[in-house]
Amino acid sequence: MVGKKRAKRTDLCRFQGFRCFSLRDHEIVVAFDEAITVTTGSRLPPIWNRSCDLAELRQLQGRLAPFLLKLLQAELEHEAKPDLIRRCRDPDIRDTCDYCWTLLFSAGWMCQHCGWEVCNECLCLLPSNSEKPEHQCLSRTGLYHTLPDFVPISRFAPGEVEQLILDIETMLHNIPPSCPFTVTPSIATAMQRADSNREIISIPHNELTNDLFVHLWARDDPYPLVVTPIPGRKLLQYPWTPEFFTNITGKTGCEAQDCETGDIVSTTVGDFYSLFGKEYDNRQVLRLKDYPSSELFQTTRPYSDLHPDLMNATPVSDYIRQDGCLNAASYFPRGAAKSDLGPKMYSALRDRNSIGSTRLHMDVAPAFNVLAYADSQGGANWKIFARKDADLLAAWMRKRYKIKGHPVHQQQIYLTDNNLVDLRKETQIHPYTIDQRQNQIVLIPPGCPHQVSNQVDCIKAAADFLLPDHLEHCLRLTTEFREENLVEGPWMVDVLQVKLTVLHAYVNIREQCMGLERSDLSSAANLEDYSMVIDDAQNPQQVYHSIPSSPGQFSTFQDPDSSTPSDLQDEDTMDKVMALQDTLQSNSSSAKSAYSGGIVIQQTKAEKNRENRERKKANKIMKCVTKSNEPFRCPWCSAMHQCSADILRHINTSHAFKKALSNTQAKSLKRAHQDELVEKLKDLSIP
Incomplete structure (x- = not known):
């Protein structure tokens, strides 16, 4: 329904903006109104870590385009369905399927009666699951949803999809090929050992370049990496110690989770960190649960002071920083619906009896993890499986453990050393092993099953990012997570929103490219114009007493230190400028004196007033023309x-x-x- 504008927008009404109630014979008749075609504008981050040149942006756009093209072609088929309704996007509302919790990129199906909206995949489940309680229509007691109840929904404006497809197809034909990259002999040897023996690749912080990083990760089976700190250089400027967090937020309430049982324990930040460095029998292996949150990390001091400290510590910052210019996730508009990619802190006590600080799982997005504090000379032990081994690992676990759902995604298992020995005997697969020390960074590709065991009390910080070369695999993981939500109800929210993230990235990068291209054209045009400037035209008085022979010569009367804005180059505006100058020239000639048959024609008062008005108009336009550079x-x-x-x-x-x-x-x-x-x-x- 259409209501008053709210101070804070929430998804209280599914029909907001395109459904109205009409009256017929004093009864309310529910119907769909005309679609709203105006979409809410995006709100980009205020600044990136650096400015990209046109070539870099075009290359990034070309890496995103093939993935987006497939999505848009499927969307075009959906828009062809009859009775389509268009909705506006709201940057403060995350549109998800009401059944599987997966993000709705654009296409959806909405019940005309209660507003329940599902994705294409979940709509196909209705015929076989129509009697499930969650399929009950909320506005009709005792009745369940059926296919005729649903109408197709799109969040694109009319013609927007076709224009994007055309733009992508044109752009893909004009992308220059990327330059080949050759690794050093030492890196080539490390890659061979990683492939054959699962030896981890370790690279100093200052030697991991953009090109090397992409070379190691833009492959079907990317390598987990360890980034070591530069000797003599401090990685993190803040202490990140238990004492530091106790002093600043020690009395703040929080929850700790028992890593063995999963039980939740209420405590305070100070009480939890007071356990660091203490040893006694039967001590629980506790970890802080979701504290501080990503929002707290970015918006509330003192944690908001730690956020830039963490970002400044990232290697290959163009890709990994949350404001990295080559990080596709950095182009997502700000708002409540923005993807939740961290950062997050992971504070946990020392593991015992191979319980595991973090159970075996997979991340939907690439991640970096820095060990900010370790209680002694020890650290955290990682077991990371190669992406290509993930399916075989899951099949082995299904035979060994009775788990409802995906054995890795359910995060219920920590593989002990004995388990890993059995795994290798039966499947010939084994993980990368990393002993992470303080100030070392671990980079984990998406889709690599991994688990962590703290050898000492540790504080780690992590965040996710999005590499253009991993989009297909991120989408595959999103689909697998969706299937987990269907096992026993909602399990995990689609935090990455990979489809919508790529759409925002492509559109906003395209806008930047267009701006840079216009800037280059404007600079070239100004250089050409300046060479045509004549000395007499530099006198401001002559601007008003010279008649250009054609609109194209109007720029010769501008100040050499200014540029003509492109919005004055359209034909209509230039015609008005020329008409005003013609009138002004005529009036100026009369104002001085004009000889006709030897008789001086004096200017009347009305003519003087008209000349003043025309002069003011000309001044206003010339003020625009002579804008500064x-x-x-x-x-x-x-x-x-x-x-x-x-x-x-x-x-x-x-x-x-x-x-x-x-x-x-x-x-x-x-x-x-x-x-x-x-x-x-x-x-x-x-x-």
Whole structure:
């Protein structure tokens, strides 16, 4: 239903924005209204770790495009279904299937009666599971959902999918081939040992470059890596010790989990960390459960001070930092629906009796994990299986353990040394073994089963990221997690949202590429114009008393230190400029004196007033033409554009206007100077 605008938007009504209630014979008739085609603009991060050049962005876009093209082609088939309803995206609402909890990329099916929305896969389950309690229609007591109850839903605007497909297909034909990369002999030897004997590849922090990282991970079976700190250089600037956390948040309540039984124990941060370094019989192997949360880590001091400290410690920061310019997840708009990729802290006591600090599991996204604190000279022992061995490992575990669901995804097993010996005998597979020390970083590819046993009391910090070369496998894991949600109800939320993440990344990178291309064209055009400037035109008075012979020559009257904004290059605007200058030239000639048959024609008062009005109009337009070379700045983020039309388009797509601009407002904003435009946009838009 359509209601008043709320201060904080929540998904309280599934029909918000496109369903209305009408009256017929004093009875309420429920029906679908016309689709809303205006989508909510994205809100990009304020800044990335560095600026990428056009070639880098095009390469990144090309690595994302094939994956996105498959999604859009499937979406196009869905949009062809009859009775399609279009919904707007809301950056503060995470649209998920009400049955399997998986993200709804765009396509969905909604019950016309109660608003229950499911994905394409779950819709196919209705005929065989229509009597399940969770399939009951909420608005009709005792009745269950059937296929005729559902209408197709899309979250794309009309024509948007076709335009994106066309853009991708065109772009893929113009992507230059990447340069071949050759590894050093030492790295080549390490790769051979990793393949044959599962020996871990260890690389110093300053030697792991972007190209080397991609070479090691952009393969069907990527290598887990250990990144060692640079000798003599401090990796983390904050102490990250039990005493540090006790001093700043010691009295804060939290929950600890028993790693053996799974039981939850209520405690405080100080009481938990007071157990570090103490040994006594029958001590529980406890770990802090979800504290601090990712939100607390990023928004609330003192943990928010640790967030940049952790990000500054990352290797290959372009890919791993959460604001990394080559991290596809960094382009997801800010909002409550943003993917939850950390960072998170993992504080746990020393393992005993091979209980395991973290049971065997797989991550849906690539992850980095730094051991920030170890109680003594020990550390954390990792067992990481190769991605290609994951299916064989799962099959072996199904035979050995009675687990409902996927034996790895359910996270119920920790493989002891004896278990690993049996596994190798029966399947010939064995894991990589890592003894992680303080300030060492472990990089884990998605889809690699792994488990951790703390040899001493440890504090670790971790975060996920998204490498363009792992998209297909991330999607496969998302599908496997969806199937786990169908075993015994909701089990795991789709935190990565890989489909929507790639869509946002592609669209926003495309916008940056277009801006850079326009900037290059504008710079080239200005250089050409400057060479045509004549000395007389540098006199401001001559701007108003010279008639250009054609609209294309109008730029010769601009100040050599300024550039003509591209939004004045359209034919309509230039015609108005020329008409005003023609009128002004005519009036100026009359104002001085004009001889006709030897008689001086005096200017009337009305003519003087008309000339003043025309001169003011010309001054206003020339004020736009002679704008400075400074770019147009966005008031909400670091975006820079060469003309006012581009910054208005950026505000509309990356932020949002409080209300739709009228034609008069749009024209006024386009003519405004840079500083003036920033102030106006602050009043008219929101971040």
